[in-house]
Amino acid sequence: MNNLYLKNIVTLKLDKEACVKCGMCINVCPHEVFELKNSKLEMINRDRCMECGACQINCPVGAISVKAGVGCAYAMIKGALTGTEPSCGCGDGDSGCC
Amino acid sequence: MITNKLTNLKPKCSCSGPSSTLLNTSMSINIQQTTAELGIVDHFTHLRLRLGISRYSKVDPGIYKVGNPDQDSLVFISANYVMSFNKLRNALKGMNAWIMVLDTKGINVWCAAGKGTFGTNELIKRITDVKLSEIVKHKIIIVPQLGAPGVSAHEVGKATNFKVIYGPVRAEDLKTFVNNGFKATKEMRQVNFNLTDRIVLIPVEIKMILKYAIAASLLFYFINHFGSNSNFINDVLIMLLLAIVSGTILSPILLPFVPFRAFSLKGFLISLIAILAYIAYAGLTSPYLVAGSILLFPALSAFISLNFTGASTYTSVSGVRKEMRRYIPFIIGFLTVGFILITISLVRGI
Numbered sequence: 001m002n003n004l005y006l007k008n009i010v011t012l013k014l015d016k017e018a019c020v021k022c023g024m025c026i027n028v029c030p031h032e033v034f035e036l037k038n039s040k041l042e043m044i045n046r047d048r049c050m051e052c053g054a055c056q057i058n059c060p061v062g063a064i065s066v067k068a069g070v071g072c073a074y075a076m077i078k079g080a081l082t083g084t085e086p087s088c089g090c091g092d093g094d095s096g097c098c
Numbered sequence: 099m100i101t102n103k104l105t106n107l108k109p110k111c112s113c114s115g116p117s118s119t120l121l122n123t124s125m126s127i128n129i130q131q132t133t134a135e136l137g138i139v140d141h142f143t144h145l146r147l148r149l150g151i152s153r154y155s156k157v158d159p160g161i162y163k164v165g166n167p168d169q170d171s172l173v174f175i176s177a178n179y180v181m182s183f184n185k186l187r188n189a190l191k192g193m194n195a196w197i198m199v200l201d202t203k204g205i206n207v208w209c210a211a212g213k214g215t216f217g218t219n220e221l222i223k224r225i226t227d228v229k230l231s232e233i234v235k236h237k238i239i240i241v242p243q244l245g246a247p248g249v250s251a252h253e254v255g256k257a258t259n260f261k262v263i264y265g266p267v268r269a270e271d272l273k274t275f276v277n278n279g280f281k282a283t284k285e286m287r288q289v290n291f292n293l294t295d296r297i298v299l300i301p302v303e304i305k306m307i308l309k310y311a312i313a314a315s316l317l318f319y320f321i322n323h324f325g326s327n328s329n330f331i332n333d334v335l336i337m338l339l340l341a342i343v344s345g346t347i348l349s350p351i352l353l354p355f356v357p358f359r360a361f362s363l364k365g366f367l368i369s370l371i372a373i374l375a376y377i378a379y380a381g382l383t384s385p386y387l388v389a390g391s392i393l394l395f396p397a398l399s400a401f402i403s404l405n406f407t408g409a410s411t412y413t414s415v416s417g418v419r420k421e422m423r424r425y426i427p428f429i430i431g432f433l434t435v436g437f438i439l440i441t442i443s444l445v446r447g448i
Contacts, residue, residue: 003291003353003354003410003411003412004359004412005359005412005413005414005417006359006360006414006417006420006421007359009414009416009417009420010414010416010417011416024251026287027243027246027264027282027287028243028246028247028264029287030243030244030267030287030288030289030411031288031289031412032284032287032288048412049414050411050412050413050414051414051415051416052211052212052246052247053212053247054211054243054246054247057218057246057247057248057249057250058246058249058250058251058252060252067415067416068212068247068415069415070212070408070415071407071408071410071412071413071414071415071417071418072405072407072408072413072415072418073361073404073405073407073408073418073421073422074405074408075408076415076418076419076422077422
């Protein structure tokens with residue numbers, strides 16, 4: 001099942017010139033956003049990006065940028081009410097409660 | 099506490115040979131034995147966590163043996179959330195391996211990686227603290243893929259000479275991954291959110307809403323009690339229950355089958371259908387009660403469903419922010435007007 005969230009909203013950017021095609025982003029992406037096509041890295045499922053930031057932090061040449069954060073309404077409401085950075089206080093389950 | 103229980107479980111002792119040299123080098127390092135088998139206590143702990151009875155259950159950070167590992171055995175990294183650790187050791191059944199547990203404050207791998215506690219610094223610190231280079235001869239550590247949002251593989255490599263290999267998303271794929279020479283299939287790299295994944299989250303969703311539901315029920319009860327004391331209160335409480343069931347149970351189950359991408363709209367639609375069905379079934383005719391219910395209860399479910407974004411595995415922060423900006427004003431408006439209408443209905447019995 002391909003779960004899709006809102007279209008055309010994620011902050012993910014790829015600098016194809018800087019990319020060294022190491023494939024690390026392909027390894028760490030949980031939603032198959034990247035693919036090497038004809039030895040070029042492409043974002044084939046950009047709308048599936050959940051902005052977890054794994055590709056950015058693991059890109060050895062800084063070719064990927066994304067404003068990473070937790071896609072959690074509860075965390076954002078809590079953050080807005082307390083005037084702090086949105087951060088979920090959850091440790092339950094392993095299905096990505098953040 | 100947990101580790102005491104774990105270490106009390108019988109270590110699989112076929113202890114001969116390979117670990118003797120190891121023990122000499124690791125005299126000063128506290129190595130604990132664990133097992134791949136999960137006991138009744140472990141399953142009970144998992145159940146408590148799933149039901150939301152307890153939230154955190156920690157394992158001591160450090161290095162653990164599964165079976166009888168030696169200097170060539172693989173090293174797997176985990177979080178000190180008991181369910182993360184247990185799933186990993188259970189997946190290593192029949193293997194001799196090392197597990198290095200990071201201090202993630204009792205939070206699971208993915209969430210901790212998002213916060214950065216399952217992160218580059220903690221990984222480097224732990225490698226140094228347990229003297230990993232004395233425990234194994236090789237320079238490979240297998241980090242769960244979901245730890246990647248917090249771990250920079252190249253930074254860890256620079257600092258420690260250990261090469262980070264990202265294992266599959268799910269621990270149960272680990273053996274296949276290792277047997278295939280550290281190659282993960284596309285499926286192994288993908289996070290799902292299938293029916294089972296969604297259903298196990300329901301108890302915690304219910305638990306989170308419970309006290310608000312009780313407060314709302316009492317509020318309506320007293321408004322009615324000091325108002326008209328009419329039978330409408332029964333309908334209101336049943337519809338409140340329907341709204342909560344829609345938001346906490348039906349929304350997660352039906353998530354991929356309901357139109358719209360925004361979670362709040364999914365919750366709104368499911369609840370609206372339930373409320374309209376109830377209005378028809380109960381033959382409600384009070385215009386205040388009907389109009390108020392159509393506004394209040396679906397909006398309430400929309401809000402509960404909106405919060406399910408945090409439990410889902412695919413919503414981005416930018417997306418959730420957009421959804422909130424777009425729909426929260428409507429939710430607040432609907433809740434306010436709906437509440438006023440229902441209050442009028444209960445107070446005046448019309």
